[in-house]
Amino acid sequence: MEEQRTRKYVWEFPVRLTHWINALSILALSFTGLYIGMPFIHATSPDQYIMGWMRLVHFIAAYTFMMSIIIRSYWSLMGNRYASFKIFFPFSIRKLGDMLEELKFYLLISRKPPSITGHTALGGLTMLIVWVIFIFEIISGFALYSVTHSGAVWTILGGWLVGIMYLPTIRLYHHLLMYVILAFTLVHIYIVWYSTSSEKNGLMASILSGYKFVTGKEQDI
Amino acid sequence: MKSSSDDVLHEMTETLESLAKKGVSRRDFMKFCTGMAALLALPASFIPKIAEAVTGGKKPILVWLEYQDCAGDTEALLRVTKPTVGQLILDILSVDYHETIMAPSGFQAEKSLRDVVENHKGNYLVVVEGSIPMKDDGVYCCIGGRSAVDLAREVCGNALATIAVGTCATYGGIPAASPNPTGAVGVKEAVPNATVINLPGCPANAENISATIVHYLTFGKLPSTDKLGRPYFAYGKRIHDNCERRGHFDAGQFARQWGDEGHRQGWCLYEMGCKGPETFHNCPTIKYNEGTSWPVQAGHGCIGCSEPSFWDTMSPFYKRLPKVPGFGVESTADKVGAGLAAATAAGILAHGIGRAIKPRKEEGGE
Structure with a gap:
């Protein structure tokens, strides 16, 4: 009944490292960002420094997150085929067809799980959209930061956006896209759990170890 | 050279005399020149130059x-x-x-x-x-x-x-x-x-x-x-950075409603939608009406009135974030965000239930 599965190294170390740096920094950024947007903890005495600390953590996490995105983007050029930037552009005819099949599977129309070692076509496209959102969050974040930090570095990283968009508008989209990222996180975890339990491929643990369990029949793209 | 400086002195004396008739003393005048030097961030050595320029022949x-x-x-x-x-x-x-x-x-x-x-x-x-x-x-x-x-x-x-x-x-x-x-x-x-x-x-x-x-x-x-x-x-400076209530912002002390304890204590008006963090002006240092007061000192948040398109981009004035475009008038970013979270959770739940039901059906059919 069960097909024989073998252990296969899929996610290289930089992929796993940046995954967890992203996860932790997104958690930190969302928590402190929510506080900065709507301060839900109130100081009881003036010698506290709650907003000060929240902003410090937000800025440190922001720099960490940016470095992680830079490393991961670099690794999409240098890493193995499962890390390559090519999987994030699934726009060939075949991949678009795959995407339709995968959509049917996730919408419970078909029962044929996507048989792919790395990212599915749908997964690759989702990651591309998320990556664009990440980049916007970084640029808009540095745009807001550049307001009080004058210097070429911050102008290049995001200050230029202030010349195109109004500050309150930048703040609004910086805030709204956080919710999109959090929604993505929920769907991401659920899909991984769903794939792990329906395909028995060890996907959930693979982001720690790097190894997936494959039948050998998967499309190796 | 001598005659021209005499001219300046003469003009200066004339101007000061005419000002004195209007109730502006020499002392008031020097205070004005000093204030102007300070406002323009000039050193004290410029005060006589300002006095000269203002009373001069031009x-x-x-x-x-x-x-x-x-x-x-x-x-x-x-x-x-x-x-x-x-x-x-x-x-x-x-x-x-x-x-x-x-x-x-x-x-x-x-x-x-x-x-x-x-x-x-x-x-x-x-x-x-x-x-x-x-x-x-x-x-x-x-x-x-x-x-x-x-x-x-x-x-x-x-x-x-x-x-x-x-x-x-x-x-x-x-x-x-x-x-x-x-x-x-x-x-x-x-x-x-x-x-x-x-x-x-x-x-x-x-x-x-x-x-x-x-x-x-x-x-x-x-x-x-x-x-x-x-x-x-x-x-050149942001209102938020020179605000007298900035200490309360960093500490985490905020007025949460008009007239509440925090508002009466003079805490930060950030939660009441103050646009100081988005606005560049010297209101906190120069103030209005000869340094009497300015909006935040009077207990009202900044509405960003000196920024381009402030009426469209800074409103609603008593909310932190602008309205979300394409949604109803009362929509705020957090309501949209909460809606998105609820929709995601509902989607996941529906999918999970769907998956739980479907295999059973097929087992029954086999």
């Missing part, structure tokens, strides 16, 4: 034009309680045309404006208050049968420099707020070839108007400006 001609406005900037300048700042400057300048306060009317009034433009071409200052409508050939604001844009092109285009005061004259202000029925714009947009310095604010601070003119009298040129044409001395 009597620049100034015309004050009003377009789509509420005369609030005129009010702010004229209603200063002590005759030190605004009026002093108005005495030193030769104000040849000011629609609100000039004595002549009708053809005589328009003649004095025409005389300035013709006789002092390239040699007079213009203050513009109010926005200029561009739609339908500018018919929405006409003075003496001529449209505002036509007048502005002639008067500002031939001036030495134009000082746009208030948010309407600088960026269109409230008349330019969506849907901007008259196509209102600021002076620089209406007359691109004019030399314009922007002093936005609602109203522009009389001290900043004075300091800009004093800078011109002292150095013979207008102060350096940022990308939005605003002088750095007045608009």
